[in-house]
Amino acid sequence: xxxxxxxxxxxxxxxxxxxxxxxxxxxxxxxxxxxxxxxxxxxxxxxxxxxxxxxxxxxxxxxxxxxxxxxxxxxxxxxxxxxxxxxxxxxxxxxxxxxxxxxxxxxxxxxxxxxxxxxxxxxxxxxxxxxxxxxxxxxxxxxxxxxxxxxxxxxxxxxxxxxxxxxxxxxxxxxxxxxxxxxxxxxxxxxxxxxxxxxxxxxxxxxx
Numbered sequence: 001x002x003x004x005x006x007x008x009x010x011x012x013x014x015x016x017x018x019x020x021x022x023x024x025x026x027x028x029x030x031x032x033x034x035x036x037x038x039x040x041x042x043x044x045x046x047x048x049x050x051x052x053x054x055x056x057x058x059x060x061x062x063x064x065x066x067x068x069x070x071x072x073x074x075x076x077x078x079x080x081x082x083x084x085x086x087x088x089x090x091x092x093x094x095x096x097x098x099x100x101x102x103x104x105x106x107x108x109x110x111x112x113x114x115x116x117x118x119x120x121x122x123x124x125x126x127x128x129x130x131x132x133x134x135x136x137x138x139x140x141x142x143x144x145x146x147x148x149x150x151x152x153x154x155x156x157x158x159x160x161x162x163x164x165x166x167x168x169x170x171x172x173x174x175x176x177x178x179x180x181x182x183x184x185x186x187x188x189x190x191x192x193x194x195x196x197x198x199x200x201x202x203x204x205x206x207x208x
Contacts, residue, residue, distance in 0.1 A: 038073035041094035053085040056149050056160040068092055068103060071134060072163075079170075081134050082163040087156075088113055104150075107159075115150035115159060122146050124167065131164050142167045 048062040057063075068084045084103060090111040097103060107113040125145050132139040143164050150159035 035074050036076075037100075038076065039097050039100075040071040040073065040078075041068070041097055042071065043067065043069040044092050044094055046091075049085065052162070053160050056147070057085070057087060057157045059087070063087075066091060068097075070097070074169075077169075078135055078166075080163050080165040081131060082161055084159060084161040086113070087158045113158060114152060116153040117151050119149045119151070120146060121148075125164075127164070135164070135166050137166060137168070144170060 045067055046064055047067050049057065049059055049065050051061055053059075053065060054061040054063060057065075059065075066086045066088050068086065070082050070084075071078050072080045072082055086107065088107070088111055090113075092103070092106060092110075096106060096110075101109075104115050107115065123145050124142050126140045127135065127137055127143045129139045131143065132141065135143070137143075144167050146161075146163040146165060148159070148161045148163070149157050150161070151157055
């Protein structure tokens with residue numbers, strides 16, 4: 001990806017990386033990597049838990065949850081569609097999210113709800129007509145779907161998020177520590193020779 005640099009013309013960015021399995025939000029993971037992460041809030045409202053959210057959060061169907069529905073962008077280009085279902089009696093101010101504060105930062109600072117660790121699950125699925133329109137791709141094109149459960153320090157599941165990500169813009173790398181089998185490997189890249197003991201799956205921006 002070529003981006004303008006004020007007073008210096010342009011420069012080519014290397015791949016962005018995002019460690020999975022860590023309690024990093026989209027905004028937190030991309031800050032400081034030479035790009036501008038952004039948020040377009042589509043909806044914030046209270047709703048009864050559907051079957052999927054209820055199962056992931058170990059709650060009865062119909063439990064009152066807060067829905068935060070967003071498009072996530074990088075340098076103005078839509079990268080993903082994310083829906084977060086949160087167990088909280090509070091609400092979220094959309095303008096604050098769109099000004100750059102991450103959802104996790106907001107939940108901690110404004111609502112006193114801290115996500116201490118997460119469980120991520122990723123699959124490849126065909127884009128529906130609605131998702132294709134939002135992500136500006138063709139219906140049926142492969143997309144990555146990330147399902148995340150966020151937990152408090154006392155092991156209570158308080159956030160379930162469902163994110164659909166453009167597969168033509170992302171790559172995944174999975175490494176292991178001293179022979180420990182990693183969960184999955186997709187479009188592998190060479191490990192960092194200076195950090196061969198790193199462990200986890202890495203998500204990066206696929207520049208073209």
